[in-house]
Amino acid sequence: MNYQETIDYLYSRLPVFQNIGARAFKPGLHTTLQLCKHLGDPQEKYKTIHVGGTNGKGSTSHMLASVLQEAGYKVGLYTSPHLKSFTERIKINGTSIDEDFICEFTAVNKSYIERLSPSFFEVTVAMAFAYFEKCNVDIAVIEVGMGGRLDSTNIITPVLSVITNVSYDHTQFLGDTLAKIAFEKAGIIKPNVPAVISERQDAEITDVFDQASTERSSGIRYGSDLFEMVHVHHDQGKLSLDVRDKATGKTVYENVKLDLAGIYQLKNIGGVLAAIDSLRMIGLEISKEAVYNGLSAVVANTGLKGRWQKLRESPQVFCDTAHNYAGVSYTMQQFNSIAANQKRFVIGFVADKDISTILKLFPADGKYYFCQPSNMRALNASDLQQEALKAGLEGSVYPDVNIALEAAILESNPDDAIYVGGSTFVVADLDQL
Known part of the structure; x- marks a missing residue:
């Protein structure tokens, strides 16, 4: 099969949530675990960062990938859904997955896929993990599809878990209260793996995260507790701001230029900076220059579209x-x-x-x-x-x-x-x- 035939096969053969909704939703990790075991568990061969949340997880994933690229790392990025092309879902240093790999992966694993009957999303997750292994990435940023606890991406053991925020969405799957939704999001917090929450919200939400962190000895930091965004304005199409350390009152980043110009990115930036600090704590080298350059060129570095x-x-x-x-x-x-x-x-x-x-x-x-x-x-x-x-x-x-x-x-x-x-x-x- 050529590329278009392969994509047509994947869409027609496998349940696709973006097309049919609930009928394609397959909660649970068993199928993804089986598929990745068949592939040799590629997700265990490199470092990963797991990013979930209701809003902002896509922007946060792209910002982190851009900064890590500027820091000199070979960075895999998995996000969903795509806007224009399926290949947007799987990128390395901003370059979309090679179409030939999609064809080869599908052809080689076609009979196993048909026996296992996974969803479209489960196959794309496994494909991304395999591609990142083949290309020998240093680290991969993995965006949760929906929820977290039962999301297909949750088979990874990341070096860092990031959750942006919690609000009402997909309530038919995740629950009809913020506490229930937070419980699903908190499912990506892993034992002894540091966690960052971008926003400290109401007690019903933070209590869920704090309890999960305590039970799993993960350590948890809230971006909004650590950083304050000041002198915010738009400058030549970019969101310009200073970042102040809340504990000391000192400016830690001055005149940051963010090319994701939506004012709602102020909700995400604290989590991104807290995540960068956490990554430094576990040994990744990320200079201030990489942060400035990465945040100012998210679109150029990663190809992100559609955010304000x-x-x-x-x-x-x-x-x-x-x-x-x-x-x-x-x-x-x-x-x-x-x-x-x-x-x-x-x-x-x-x-x-x-x-x-x-x-x-x-x-x-x-x-x-x-x-x-x-x-x-x-x-x-x-x-x-x-x-x-x-x-x-x-x-x-x-x-x-x-x-x-x-x-x-x-x-x-x-x-x-x-x-x-x-x-x-x-x-x-x-x-x-």
């Missing part, structure tokens, strides 16, 4: 992959702070998500362009229009995001601003991305 990305000027167009209440609330705060004559919103969602509370975050005086992602889980744009009307949002229906965005741009004045989002898959469909 500006697509054009006059009118300004921004897209963001935020897709749950907490994530969208941060992006709306930032979008609302932009000076514009008229705010316009190109939005679409998946059908298996309660969007009633999310829609309340959007302003009633906005102009709306409802669309749907090219995804089997897509919420029909006409159904979205009716749901939005209940929240006081009015607009027209379009078959896809590109037609909707074209209409929004045509109806805009140069001093208007357009937001594109609601779902990762809506952003992924953008031709301009």
Whole structure:
């Protein structure tokens, strides 16, 4: 099979969560353990960092990978889902997995895969681990798919576990309280392995993390307890800030330029810096220069897209992959702070998500362009229009995001601003991305 035939086979043969949702969700580690055992347990051949959380785990993973690259390490990076190409999920120093390896891996293991009947995600996790071994990486940053405790990636024993935060998402799988969700996230905290939590949140969440850390003798540090971001502003498209040590009051990083310009990255940066300190404690050499350079060039070093990305000027167009209440609330705060004559919103969602509370975050005086992602889980744009009307949002229906965005741009004045989002898959469909 050539590359396209191989990808078609994987998508058609294996249950894919991004397409069919709950029917593809296979909680538990047994299948991934069996598959990796068949491959010789490649995940044990190099250091790993495990990154979980509700929001920000993708950005955090890419920031850590970028800094480690600048520090001179050969860095594997596994994330999901992809936006444009399957190969985005598996990278080494920002270069996507070789298509020939995907074909070879699938062909060699095809009969075993068919006997084992894993999910698409379980196969991609194993593929990533095998690729990182083949390419002899120094360290790999592994992003959790969903939850943590029962996520396929949780077969690793990392040198560091990082959890960004906890909020409501995938409640049908992870639980209907923040404490239950935190319990699932805390599942990546391993015995005697240091853990970093980016944000100290309410007691019901931190109590779960603290208890897990105590039971597993992991040691736990909260980024928001250690660092304070001050003098925050935007400078030539980058998020500029100073980092202050909360214990001493001293500035430890001055004039940091972060190319991930979303203001919500302030929630992630403390965790990233705490993680870097923890990595130094276990012997990794990471200079301050590597931190500055890595944070200023995350997109260039790793190819990350869709995080508060500006697509054009006059009118300004921004897209963001935020897709749950907490994530969208941060992006709306930032979008609302932009000076514009008229705010316009190109939005679409998946059908298996309660969007009633999310829609309340959007302003009633906005102009709306409802669309749907090219995804089997897509919420029909006409159904979205009716749901939005209940929240006081009015607009027209379009078959896809590109037609909707074209209409929004045509109806805009140069001093208007357009937001594109609601779902990762809506952003992924953008031709301009």
